[in-house]
Amino acid sequence: MAVEDxxxxxxxxxxxxxxxxxVDDSIIDRKVIERLLKISLTAVESGSRALxxxxxxxxxSSLGFDELKVNLIITDYSMPGMTGYELLKKIKGSTKLRKIxxxxxxxxxxxxxxxxxxxEGAEDFLMKPVQLSDVERLRDFMLRGGEDREVVxxxxxxxxxxxxxxxxxxxxxxxLSPISVSAMAHCKxxxxxxxxxxxx
Amino acid sequence: MEIGGEYLEIxxxxxxxxxxxxYSNALFREGLLDGQFIQLQxxxxxxxxxxxxxxxxxxxxDSQRILNELSKTLDEQNVDFKKIDANVxxxxxxxxxxxxxxxxxxxxxxxxxxxxxxxxxxxxCFFVLFPDQMCLRCLQQVKQEYLLVKNKLEALLRLxxxxxxxxxxxxxxxxxx
Numbered sequence: 001m002a003v004e005d006x007x008x009x010x011x012x013x014x015x016x017x018x019x020x021x022x023v024d025d026s027i028i029d030r031k032v033i034e035r036l037l038k039i040s041l042t043a044v045e046s047g048s049r050a051l052x053x054x055x056x057x058x059x060x061s062s063l064g065f066d067e068l069k070v071n072l073i074i075t076d077y078s079m080p081g082m083t084g085y086e087l088l089k090k091i092k093g094s095t096k097l098r099k100i101x102x103x104x105x106x107x108x109x110x111x112x113x114x115x116x117x118x119x120e121g122a123e124d125f126l127m128k129p130v131q132l133s134d135v136e137r138l139r140d141f142m143l144r145g146g147e148d149r150e151v152v153x154x155x156x157x158x159x160x161x162x163x164x165x166x167x168x169x170x171x172x173x174x175x176l177s178p179i180s181v182s183a184m185a186h187c188k189x190x191x192x193x194x195x196x197x198x199x200x
Numbered sequence: 201m202e203i204g205g206e207y208l209e210i211x212x213x214x215x216x217x218x219x220x221x222x223y224s225n226a227l228f229r230e231g232l233l234d235g236q237f238i239q240l241q242x243x244x245x246x247x248x249x250x251x252x253x254x255x256x257x258x259x260x261x262d263s264q265r266i267l268n269e270l271s272k273t274l275d276e277q278n279v280d281f282k283k284i285d286a287n288v289x290x291x292x293x294x295x296x297x298x299x300x301x302x303x304x305x306x307x308x309x310x311x312x313x314x315x316x317x318x319x320x321x322x323x324x325c326f327f328v329l330f331p332d333q334m335c336l337r338c339l340q341q342v343k344q345e346y347l348l349v350k351n352k353l354e355a356l357l358r359l360x361x362x363x364x365x366x367x368x369x370x371x372x373x374x375x376x377x
Contacts, residue, residue: 026293035243035251128297132239
């Protein structure tokens with residue numbers, strides 16, 4: 001099944017596995033998002049834990065940025081203590097972390113809330129409960145490796161290990177902004193390509 | 201006879217699979233479950249065969265905790281309505297995530313009532329007689345819906361186990377609501 005290939009070995013040119021930090025106070029939602037994304041993921045239960053993990057808790061970073069491997073942060077909005085919005089602000093306010101894309105999830109469809117988050121620099125806003133179709137959008141973004149990468153090299157073996165699949169190359173655009181049809185042609189999801197191509 | 205044995209096995213699991221489909225269709229029709237439950241089923245595969253069981257189990261544990269908290273909070277002399285609201289919000293979220301539609305709706309109703317209790321933030325007088333009693337009624341309703349869906353889900357998952365034990369494959373569900 002092509003879906004299994006996604007995420008479990010996709011490397012950027014730096015050969016690092018795409019890693020997601022998920023923040024949600026609900027243990028059920030943490031479990032579901034982990035399974036939905038099917039990718040290397042760390043799940044924490046609060047904004048303060050997230051900041052600890054990211055190394056900007058208390059303005060002191062415990063990890064050097066090189067050791068920190070977070071390519072995407074996905075956070076719930078309504079959490080006790082620190083909301084997802086407050087977490088977003090802290091991340092975007094940090095020189096070390098502000099380039100990491102942040103996606104907000106919420107069960108409440110409040111336009112002002114959505115606008116506020118997007119204005120603060122959130123990449124996307126997903127309605128809960130998160131579904132597979134929502135994740136497809138994220139997955140394209142993850143495959144492209146985030147906005148800092150011009151070329152995402154996804155050399156991987158197919159299921160029978162006989163060959164490697166092709167490379168995706170994308171324009172260096174904001175990953176979730178509308179892209180032209182011609183640009184889309186270069187950015188086919190790996191699941192379709194690996195089915196069509198044996199070798200590049 | 202061996203042939204007879206195989207035949208019986210296929211027949212047995214077919215009957216179970218039909219039972220399963222009928223049972224689950226009824227749950228969707230009655231609004232106990234919604235499409236989100238099917239989303240969870242879709243996340244189950246050979247490498248994560250127990251995914252649905254695990255999530256549902258977490259939901260049961262978490263819900264019980266929340267319901268206990270709610271009972272305790274409502275029992276207090278001065279009811280902390282903000283705490284109630286936060287707990288009901290949590291339960292609304294988790295029930296929504298697994299597709300327990302009626303639990304979710306009961307939580308929405310509970311919350312819309314609790315909002316009215318928070319007089320300070322609304323800044324106007326909202327006269328409701330015996331607000332604690334009303335909240336207790338809301339809680340009872342949520343508990344009822346929760347216990348109902350818990351029973352049904354346990355039965356559904358037991359059927360799944362039986363199907364697998366009989367050598368069958370758990371059918372893919374369709375939302376017929």
